[in-house]
Amino acid sequence: MQSAFTLMELVIVLMILGILAVSSTVFIQYGVETYLAGVDRQKMSGSGRFLVERLSRELRDAVPGSPRIHDVFSETGDNGANEGSCLSFRPTEAAFAYLEAPIVPKGASLTATVMPDSTFPNNLSSYIAVIFPESYTDFNVANGRAATVSDVDTSVVPHVVTFSSAVQFEQNSPAQRLYLTHSEITYCLDAGNVYRYINRLTPVLMGQNYGNTAAELMFSRSGSSYSFYSLITVLMRLSERGEDVVLSHEIQLLQQP
Structure with a gap:
């Protein structure tokens, strides 16, 4: 004689199956969430690494004394x-070893002489010449501490650099270097996005989903502008789908003015 399931046994079996189904669903959901969180963290870490690697390469080629930290779109940052x-x-x-240059206490002049092995870029009229700049104001042609280049005579030794206007550089460079520069590059964190500007124009998005708080300013510096061990610290808090990744990267400025 065969016996059938009782109603109580059937209810117990259904309850057990329900518990197993819920447990399996929760386990799968937890696994998926863990996987997605890992993907998000990896994505955010990759975004941060891309930014600091690009910035590190550019900063290491910056004119000594030119890096400055300031607020968004500040034209007079300290x-x-x-x-x-x-x-x-x-x-x-470009950078050249100069032999003679109009440096205080000498008067302003239209020319400087540089070593004959110097290599000059094309379209010189778009470049600014500076010697030992101590502030961003030293790149301002209007104040007479920098000058645009109008011509270079390589037929004579040493070569003669001619400026578009008379210039009087403030200080002699310890390494006797004359630098040519062009545009100012700016990286800014604004409303959760990091932008790269050239002369404050045409922003290019370099990163997004940055959640730095008011107390977590993105850029900080230790050491003076010309300290051999001057450091720029980049602090990044990246946020996505409730996940936060905090990265801190130090860029050493090996500057030789």
């Missing part, structure tokens, strides 16, 4: 500021 949302600098387009 070159000695310690923290801020933006970092600006001037890339080195």
